[in-house]
Amino acid sequence: MALPRLSCIAVFFAAVFVVLMPSGPLKASPLPSEADRPYFGRIIERARTGVHGPFGDHYYWEDGFHLVTPKKSLRVKLDGRLMADGGYTGADKALQDAFPDLEGGEGSFRDLRVVHFFNHESHPG
Secondary structure, three states: OHHHHHHHHHHHHHHHHEEEEOOOOOOOOOOOOOOOOHHHHHHHHHHHHHHHEOOOOEEEEOEEEEEEOOOEEEEEEEEEEEEEEEOOOOOHHHHHHHOOOOOEEEEEEEEEEEEEEEEEEOOOO
């Protein structure tokens, strides 16, 4: 008795598979163009690949700002952290009457840290 029910389910899934199966070859969608990529993503990618300076120096960003000379005799890495707090209170008439000196906006730096690494190798020549 369970066999006919199982075969009905198998026939149903086979029919669904045939209906949903593509009729032609599958093709991958084309890669997005430069204009379709998010602006911030393009900036991050450009920072990671970096730029080359007029003397062949390579500047790039990967866990900090890096500068590497062509012969890799000088390597500099700068990293850091900046934490800032800020806020704004929009005062209505009652609040402004109660606190006439209330400015509304406030901002301050909480933390500023700069970390640098410097490596210089002299090559006899």
